[in-house]
Amino acid sequence: MYSTFIFDLDGTIIDSEMIGLKALQATLKEQGIEKDLDELCFSLGIPGQTTLEILNITDISTTLETWLEKEKPFMKNVPIFEGIIEVIMALPKAGIVTSKTTEEMNHSFYLLNIDHHFHSIVCASDTEKRKPNPDPLELALKLLACKAAEAIYIGDSIYDMQCANAAGVDFGLALWGARTTSGFENAKYIFENPKDILNLINK
Structure with missing residues (x-):
């Protein structure tokens, strides 16, 4: 067929989705942005840059780098x-x-x-x-x-x-x-x- x-x-x-959400949540918290995981579920299935644009993050490149760094230890054994x-x-x-x-x-x-x-x-x-x-x-x-x-x-x-x-x-x-x-x-x-x-x- x-x-x-x-x-x-x-x-x-x-x-891997919960790993990504928790890493994003922790990254935002460092910037003083408190979000429940449910509030971040919209990010599943779209690029990280698009997610941060929707969240109105000013320094997208640095935030993306931090997000990725927080994911790395867990993604190795996803x-x-x-x-x-x-x-x-x-x-x-x-x-x-x-x-x-x-x-x-x-x-x-x-x-x-x-x-x-x-x-x-x-x-x-x-x-x-x-x-x-x-x-x-x-x-x-x-x-x-x-x-x-x-x-x-x-x-x-x-x-x-x-x-x-x-x-x-x-x-x-x-x-x-x-x-x-x-x-x-x-x-x-x-x-x-x-x-x-x-x-x-x-x-």
Whole structure:
């Protein structure tokens, strides 16, 4: 049914979202900004720079650096969702489209030694416009030599779904990361666990 399976990273392949939120919360607190974790959940699925722009942070570059430094000790051992790598290994072709920058990937994803399972990896540094804009996903399609109708994008955030819709790619919700179907009524598929994805290669 699909020749290519493209994944979001945080909250889809690695269970990293709470690490990022707590690091952001601590970074803001140092600047005298008190935020509950619930208030920062909007940042899941978008680049850190965009998050800080929304929060009206003045010195974005320094704040980003501090945020990343606070994440580093935990990202080195970030949990990988159970069963996801085995599923990816069984797929005909797999890629990643993430909102992490190259620097963030170097201090997290690439330390896990799982990048060889993916035919293409597109991060936030690779395109001028980022999710929910379709550009990152369209770049992945080009790198993977795949038509939009032949691919599915699997993620856990509303930004992932918007990106997929804008690129004309079917979207599957990674419920193990999203933990809710609210707001995802237009998702083509709801995957309760990674193994559900394998049903698509048997059709």
